[in-house]
Amino acid sequence: MSSTLEHDPRVIEERGGIGGFVAEYGRRLRQGDIGQLPVIVGLIVIGTIFQVASHHVFLNPFNLVNLTLQMASGGMISVGIVLVLLLGEIDLSAGIVSGLCAAIMAMLNVQADLPGPVAVGLGLVAGMAVGTLHGVWTTRFGIPSFVVTLAGLIAWQGALLLVLGKTGTVNLPDPFIASLAGTFFTGTAAYVVAALFIAYVALGPLVTHRRRRAAGLTVPPMAFVVIRAGAISAFTILAVVVLEADRGISSGLLFLVGAVIVMDFGLRRVRFGRMIYAIGGNAEAARRAGMPVQRVRILVFVLSSMFAALGGILGASRLYAVNQSAGGGPVLLNAIAAAVIGGTSLFGGRGSMWAALLGTMVIQSISNGMDLLSLSSGSKFMVTGGVLLFTVTIDSVLRRSRATTSR
Amino acid sequence: MATAHAERTSLARSGTPGPPLLELRGISKRFGAVQALTEVRFDVSAGEVVALVGDNGAGKSTLIKVISGIYRPDAGTVRWQGREVTVGSPNEAAALGIATVYQDLALCDNLDVVANLFLGHELTAGGALGRLGPLAVMDEMTMERRAVEVLRRLSVKIPSVRIPIASLSGGQRQSVAVARSVLGDNKVVLLDEPTAALGVAQTHEVLELIKRLRGQGLGVVLISHNLANVFEVADRITVLRLGRWVGTYDAKLTSHEQLVAFMTGAVPGSGEDHAAATKDHPTSSEKAGPAS
Numbered sequence: 001m002s003s004t005l006e007h008d009p010r011v012i013e014e015r016g017g018i019g020g021f022v023a024e025y026g027r028r029l030r031q032g033d034i035g036q037l038p039v040i041v042g043l044i045v046i047g048t049i050f051q052v053a054s055h056h057v058f059l060n061p062f063n064l065v066n067l068t069l070q071m072a073s074g075g076m077i078s079v080g081i082v083l084v085l086l087l088g089e090i091d092l093s094a095g096i097v098s099g100l101c102a103a104i105m106a107m108l109n110v111q112a113d114l115p116g117p118v119a120v121g122l123g124l125v126a127g128m129a130v131g132t133l134h135g136v137w138t139t140r141f142g143i144p145s146f147v148v149t150l151a152g153l154i155a156w157q158g159a160l161l162l163v164l165g166k167t168g169t170v171n172l173p174d175p176f177i178a179s180l181a182g183t184f185f186t187g188t189a190a191y192v193v194a195a196l197f198i199a200y201v202a203l204g205p206l207v208t209h210r211r212r213r214a215a216g217l218t219v220p221p222m223a224f225v226v227i228r229a230g231a232i233s234a235f236t237i238l239a240v241v242v243l244e245a246d247r248g249i250s251s252g253l254l255f256l257v258g259a260v261i262v263m264d265f266g267l268r269r270v271r272f273g274r275m276i277y278a279i280g281g282n283a284e285a286a287r288r289a290g291m292p293v294q295r296v297r298i299l300v301f302v303l304s305s306m307f308a309a310l311g312g313i314l315g316a317s318r319l320y321a322v323n324q325s326a327g328g329g330p331v332l333l334n335a336i337a338a339a340v341i342g343g344t345s346l347f348g349g350r351g352s353m354w355a356a357l358l359g360t361m362v363i364q365s366i367s368n369g370m371d372l373l374s375l376s377s378g379s380k381f382m383v384t385g386g387v388l389l390f391t392v393t394i395d396s397v398l399r400r401s402r403a404t405t406s407r
Numbered sequence: 408m409a410t411a412h413a414e415r416t417s418l419a420r421s422g423t424p425g426p427p428l429l430e431l432r433g434i435s436k437r438f439g440a441v442q443a444l445t446e447v448r449f450d451v452s453a454g455e456v457v458a459l460v461g462d463n464g465a466g467k468s469t470l471i472k473v474i475s476g477i478y479r480p481d482a483g484t485v486r487w488q489g490r491e492v493t494v495g496s497p498n499e500a501a502a503l504g505i506a507t508v509y510q511d512l513a514l515c516d517n518l519d520v521v522a523n524l525f526l527g528h529e530l531t532a533g534g535a536l537g538r539l540g541p542l543a544v545m546d547e548m549t550m551e552r553r554a555v556e557v558l559r560r561l562s563v564k565i566p567s568v569r570i571p572i573a574s575l576s577g578g579q580r581q582s583v584a585v586a587r588s589v590l591g592d593n594k595v596v597l598l599d600e601p602t603a604a605l606g607v608a609q610t611h612e613v614l615e616l617i618k619r620l621r622g623q624g625l626g627v628v629l630i631s632h633n634l635a636n637v638f639e640v641a642d643r644i645t646v647l648r649l650g651r652w653v654g655t656y657d658a659k660l661t662s663h664e665q666l667v668a669f670m671t672g673a674v675p676g677s678g679e680d681h682a683a684a685t686k687d688h689p690t691s692s693e694k695a696g697p698a699s
Binding site for chain 1: 497498501509513515516517518526527528531540541542543544545547548551567
């Protein structure tokens with residue numbers, strides 16, 4: 001009885017080859033599990049529209065380098081937001097914490113005369129302390145993170161005003177701090193950076209494909225993996241060539257992409273990342289499986305505030321100043337919108353770190369493009385809001401279709 | 408099928424004459440004014456399915472929670488492979504090799520089958536990257552290989568091991584939850600109403616799975632309200648009523664009507680009026696036939 005069962009090939013209906021791959025992809029499409037494809041299509045559409053409307057200014061090297069500079073700060077905040085959303089929580093204070101930590105760094109550097117690196121380090125520590133407070137308060141007292149971080153949003157706004165005091169604006173002449181976001185890599189350095197990126201994003205899956213096939217596991221068709229790797233490599237090299245034609249790859253962009261890659265690896269390949277997805281999907285199941293649910297929650301809030309601090313510091317570095325409106329206004333909502341546009345679910349457990357990068361690219365492209373067209377910030381907000389609503393609607397409709405097509 | 412069944416039974420009964428895997432004697436548990444369990448006895452051996460039945464409030468859930476370490480009994484002894492132990496927490500139960508599959512499944516819908524099978528016990532890569540605790544890099548390939556292996560062994564039918572749990576049917580989900588208990592080094596699996604929410608075909612699927620667990624040499628404890636299911640898979644049936652042990656019966660020698668009578672108290676069982684006396688019989692030899 002058991003001998004025939006052990007070798008029954010039919011029990012897992014998984015098929016290899018093109019047919020199996022198409023069937024699998026069709027299933028994922030029907031169930032709304034479509035990865036980054038819609039955002040990439042959206043970016044192409046946005047790029048084309050603005051390129052035409054701005055009479056070929058949008059995609060020229062000078063403007064694209066500006067775009068990368070504009071992305072760094074908000075993108076970094078979004079990295080933290082994605083982590084919190086995956087857990088099924090929210091961090092409404094991320095924007096203002098970015099401003100607060102930038103202000104702390106600025107005051108330590110300018111008023112207390114601490115060297116740049118020390119001031120930056122203490123700014124990050126301040127962010128982690130704020131995150132610890134949020135996390136401990138949320139888990140210890142069982143208060144929804146929405147409320148705790150809403151209180152944080154108000155209180156840290158006050159702290160920002162108190163830190164800046166009567167001056168209101170602090171200028172940052174420190175060369176180290178200015179170099180954080182404003183160093184440019186050109187020539188060999190730029191191509192080394194591109195090669196590392198390609199190795200992780202494009203060649204990694206090729207290696208995995210080979211190892212899986214060697215181990216006798218099912219694999220997507222080689223052609224698909226090769227085409228994907230080729231497309232990513234070609235796009236990366238093209239991007240470097242274009243950015244190089246102007247000032248080069250900015251350190252701000254490098255920080256952002258670096259953070260995304262590190263956290264992407266952490267989410268997909270490391271046990272801690274698996275815990276985040278598990279808790280976001282079913283916290284009770286995660287607890288019963290022996291995962292330290294509360295500790296993971298606290299740590300994610302620490303990470304969220306730390307990335308917010310990093311974003312604030314990059315923003316201050318780019319503007320050479322911190323003022324009372326740092327981290328306020330649309331900063332928080334743009335960071336959340338970017339995460340959601342990138343495909344991160346607001347209900348936890350679904351999404352990827354690439355949402356932070358691609359979603360921020362969408363948000364900042366719209367902002368940048370509409371600036372080029374000299375449109376008012378009123379219409380800018382209207383369009384951004386529309387894009388957000390459109391994306392979430394697609395997600396919601398697909399989720400409903402997933403519920404009905406699940407077996 | 409019939410011969411295989413006979414073979415397995417003889418192996419389980421006479422081939423392993425040692426003590427049962429898990430043996431509970433004189434277990435009592437009180438919650439305030441409610442005496443939930445009174446001197447209950449229970450045992451399960453390797454390669455057998457013992458059903459635990461009783462009307463609502465009979466103490467089935469309390470007993471399961473005692474076994475799985477959630478409740479600590481007020482009195483009584485628990486023996487694991489002949490050795491007296493205390494099961495003070497779910498982790499201690501897991502360390503012994505007792506796995507519990509809960510009614511509400513405890514799976515993560517958003518994660519795929521492999522991730523759910525190894526939830527909380529992810530395999531990590533060899534070398535330095537595998538020794539970082541929660542920061543250790545997972546070994547997805549080995550996990551996937553072992554997942555495929557265990558699902559094949561249990562003949563669980565799913566479209567793919569990389570499919571999220573959300574896209575599986577109720578029976579498939581239950582099968583994944585049960586398969587998880589086999590992956591670890593578990594010897595006893597507690598199944599709490601595994602077929603409660605399932606359709607006919609899916610129920611059949613899960614019952615077949617239970618038989619295969621038995622075939623793998625595990626001791627299976629099945630709680631079910633569905634007596635037809637109980638008779639289909641169980642070797643022995645332990646009946647509880649109002650927190651007391653009524654008796655443990657051979658499933659093949661007991662009829663549906665007799666079992667209902669024991670559960671409702673229409674016929675007193677072998678244990679009801681002399682529960683104290685059962686202490687004198689520490690072995691599990693009294694697999695009493697009905698009314699014998």
